[in-house]
Amino acid sequence: DIQMTQSPSTLSASVGDRVTITCRASQPIDKWVAWFQQNPGKAPKLLLYRASTLDTGVPSRFSGSGSGTEFTLTISSLQPDDFATYYCQHYNTYSGTFGQGTKVE
Amino acid sequence: QVQLVESGGGVVQPGTSLRLSCTASGFIFRTYAMYWVRQAPGKGLEWVAVISYDRTYEYYADSVEGRFIISRDNSKNRLYLQMNSLRPEDSGLYYCARDHWANCGGDCYSSPKYWGQGTLVTVSS
Numbered sequence: 121d122i123q124m125t126q127s128p129s130t131l132s133a134s135v136g137d138r139v140t141i142t143c144r145a146s147q148p149i150d151k152w153v154a155w156f157q158q159n160p161g162k163a164p165k166l167l168l169y170r171a172s173t174l175d176t177g178v179p180s181r182f183s184g185s186g187s188g189t190e191f192t193l194t195i196s197s198l199q200p201d202d203f204a205t206y207y208c209q210h211y212n213t214y215s216g217t218f219g220q221g222t223k224v225e
Numbered sequence: 226q227v228q229l230v231e232s233g234g235g236v237v238q239p240g241t242s243l244r245l246s247c248t249a250s251g252f253i254f255r256t257y258a259m260y261w262v263r264q265a266p267g268k269g270l271e272w273v274a275v276i277s278y279d280r281t282y283e284y285y286a287d288s289v290e291g292r293f294i295i296s297r298d299n300s301k302n303r304l305y306l307q308m309n310s311l312r313p314e315d316s317g318l319y320y321c322a323r324d325h326w327a328n329c330g331g332d333c334y335s336s337p338k339y340w341g342q343g344t345l346v347t348v349s350s
Contacts, residue, residue, distance in 0.1 A: 121287065154336035156270070163320060163340035164262075164270060175338070207270050211336045214284040216260065216272035 122146050124210050126219030133224060139195040141222045143208035148188045155184055155193045156207045158221075164207065168193070198224070227251040227339040229321045234344035241311055245344055247304040247321030255279075255299035258324040260337050261306045263346075265317040273319070274306065277330045289315075311348045318343040 123146040133139050143153065151171035156164040166175045168184040171191055181196045195202055208219040233245040247259070261273040274295040276283045283295050294307040304321055322337035329335040 152334050158270075163342055164337075165340075166325070166336065166338045169325060169336050209270075209272070209336060212334045213282070213330060213332075214275070215286075216262075216275065216336070218270040218272060221269040 121215070122149060122210055122217055124208055124217050124219040126208055126222055128222060129220060130223045130225065133198050135198055135200060137198045139198050139202075139224060141193045141206055141208075141224075143186075143191045143193075143219050145189045145191070145210055149210050149212075151187045152211055153184070153186070153191045154209045154211055155182075156209065157202075157204050158207065159204045167206075195224075227323060229323060229339060229341035231319060231321050231341045231344035234319065234346045236347045236349065237311055238350050239312055239348055242307070242309045243311060243346060245306040245308065245319055245321075245346070247341060249302045249304065249321075249323070252323070253327070254297075254302040256327040258330060258335065259295075259297060259304045260322040260324070261295060261304075262320045262322055262337065262340075263315075263317045264320070264343075265314075268317070271317075276304070278324070278328060279330075282330070308346070311346075313348050316346055316348045318345050 125144045153171045155168045158164045172184045183194045205221050205223045210217045228250045230248045260275050274285045276295045292310045296305045320343045321341040323339040325335045325338040
C-alpha cells in the first residue's frame with residue numbers, strides 16, 4: 121500500500137506569511153494527489169486535485185506542485201480563514217490514502 | 226445544490242453491527258462513485274471504502290476489509306455502510322462523500338469533492 125507522509129504536523133504562522141506543506145509518497149504516484157482543508161467541526165473541503173489544479177472557487181493564493189513522490193501545497197499569503205488543518209490524499213480507483221495532516225496555527 | 230446527509234450512527238458494543246446510511250440530493254446520484262471516510266476523535270482522515278457509480282466494483286481499506294460492506298441503491302439515492310464485528314478503533318465520525326467527476330472509474334481517477342457532515346459511531350463496552 122502507498123503511504124503518504126505529510127510534514128510538518130504543526131506549523132505556526134502569521135497573517136501574510138507564505139506557507140508550504142509537503143507530502144511524500146512511498147512510491148511514484150504521477151500527479152494523483154488532492155489537498156483538503158478542514159476547519160474544526162467541519163467537513164473537509166477540496167482545494168486542489170491532480171496535484172496542481174485549483175478546485176472551483178478556491179482562492180488563487182493556494183497552489184500545488186509536484187509529481188512522482190514529492191508534493192507541496194503553498195499558501196502565498198496566509199489569511200485569517202486559512203488557519204485550519206490540511207490533508208494531502210493520494211487517490212486512484214481503489215484507494216485513497218490520506219496524509220497525517222498539518223495544523224496551521 | 227449537492228447535499229449528503231449521513232445517519233445511523235450511535236453507541237454500540239464491540240463485536241456488534243451497525244448500518245450507516247447517506248441520503249444524496251442535488252445531483253444525479255447514479256452517475257457518481259461514492260465514498261466513506263472516517264475520522265477518529267482528534268485524529269486525521271482515514272479512507273474507508275469506495276463504490277463505483279454502477280456498482281461494478283467496491284474497494285476497502287485494509288483495516289475494514291472483510292468486516293464492512295459498502296453498497297448503494299441508485300433508485301433511492303442512498304449509500305450504505307454495513308459495519309460488522311465492530312472494534313473500539315472503528316469509533317469516529319463517518320463521512321459520506323461524492324466523487325469529483327461523473328461516470329469516473331477504471332482508468333479515470335477522481336477524488337472526493339462533496340462531503341456530508343458525518344455521523345458519529347462509538348464502539349465501547
